[in-house]
Amino acid sequence: MNILLTGGMGYIGSHTAALLASAGHRVHIYDNLCNSNIGTLDRIQKIASQVIGFTEGDVRDTEKLTKVLRDEKIDAVIHLSGLKAVGESSQKPIEYYANNVQGSISLIQAMQAVGINTLVFSSSATVYGDPVYLPYDEDHPTNPTNPYGRNKLQVEEILRDLSASDSSWRIGCLRYFNPVGAHETGLIGEDPNGIPNNLMPVIGQVVNGKLPLLNIFGDDYETHDGTGKRDYIHVMDLAEGHLATLIWLQSNLGCHTFNLGTGSSYSVLDLLNRFEEASGQKIPRQVVERRPGDLPEYYAKADKAEKVLGWKTKKTLSDICNSSWLWIKNSKKS
Template identity: 65%
Template sequence: MNILLTGGLGFIGSHTATVLAAEGHEVVIIDNLCNSQRQTLDSLESITGKELPFYEGDVRDAPLLKEILQKHHIECVIHFAGLKSVAESGTDPLKYFDNNVGGSIVLIEAMQATNVKKLIFSSSATVYGEPQYLPYDEDHPLAPMNVYGRTKLQVEEILQDLSKSDLDWSIVCLRYFNPIGAHESGLIGELPQGIPNNLMPYICQVVSGKLPHLNVFGDDYDTKDGTGERDYIHVMDLADGHAAALEFVDKHKGWEAVNLGTGIAYSVYDLVSAFEKSSNQTIPKVVKERRIGDLPIYYAKADKALVMLGWKAKRDLQSMCDSSWKYQEQLLKLAK
């Protein structure tokens, strides 16, 4: 199948590209490089052994989107392109609504204009908000606690309404939990620009000497060790989930939302301990006050993904940390 990945050089998009290319799909990438690197394309081509058509551009550029969709005879779009900092979304909400919601609308209109009606949307577990029960299943009430989560929910709602108005659409919204890890080659991984917002890339920068210590935001939660617990999922498991969703949208019409998670809650200290084992280094930690809006614990119920997509996460926390460290070692070698 000919597939367009928006934001395809980002963390999740690039790893998904490796899986799709290995399955024989023709992958085309558009990315504006606002939070990704051009050299990731070289790494992807090295991993896949294929030349991947790439366009440096924005999903709000309708003429470019139409040109790509027509030129490459695109059959399905996997829409990763979106800003993802919870903190920044609160300080600059218009930027997030313009990019995440506005960009999605432009993309959908371009797809309609070129009669491409298969779409997989990169959503988020942040659409659920404060848990009324755990684990979150897809029927849990939706009440995002931040602007980022609201942009994801708004796009989900737009897509759901679209599918009701035109029964030819095939749409799956994948609600990610906490992706970490890297490709087994060590050639691609998570490389955010600036100081990371997420735990794993922050740990990597501490271990590599770029940051002095890890800030632990709260050690007095009602959890097993007092730190926040999250459903961390290996990015390659997540990539496999997109390949499974692609098979589904190729055969089914309508709109579906599906959790992609492991169903296991790991604490901050679980992650630190596993990464110390991977890197054979001690990670210095400083406990800080809790951050506003952080939940003590959340994790997925992923039964629907197994039933509907035939997908289940396979990789454990240690393999997540081992692969992240392998990628970090490659970066350290390149820096010398």
């Protein structure tokens, strides 16, 4: 297949691009580089041993996007572009709606103009909000508690309306849990611009001397060690989920939702301790107040993805930490 990845230079996008290209698909990346680096392209190409097409552009530029879809003879789109910091979304809600919702509408319009009807959408577990029950399954009520989560849910609703209005569409909405880890080569990993919001890149910046210590937000939750527990999924397992969804959509119409998670949870200290074992590094830390809105625990029920897509996670917490450490070491050298 000829596949366009919007936001394909980012963390999840770069790993998905490397996997798809290595599996024999032709990949073209469309990205405005607002939270990524052009140097990532060379590293993806090194992993895949082939040229990866790239266009710098904003997903809201419908005309430019339409031209790329047509010129590159795209068969299917994986839509990963968007702003993604939960806290920032509350500070800049209009910017988030403009990028994430307006950008998705622009992409749909471009696809309609060219006659492409296969789409995998990068959604999020944040659409669920506070748990009514755990683990979250796809039937759990959706009640996002921040603009970022509402962005994702609104795009899902737009896609369901689109599918209901035009039965030729093949759409997969993938609700991610907590992506972590890096490619086994250590050539690509999570490398956000500015101060990171996620746990593993913060650990990386502490190791590399960019931050003095790691803040642990609360140690008084009702968990085995007092720190919050999350469903950490290796980014390459997540990439495999995109490929499995694309393959399945080739013979299935409609709009479908899948959780991509491990079905279990680890605490902040579980991850931190395992990383220290993998790296031999002691990570300076301090406990600070809980962040508003943080939950004691959440994790996925991913049975539907296994049953329908034939996908399930393979990587362990050790795999996550070993690959992250290799990436962090390589980043320190560069």
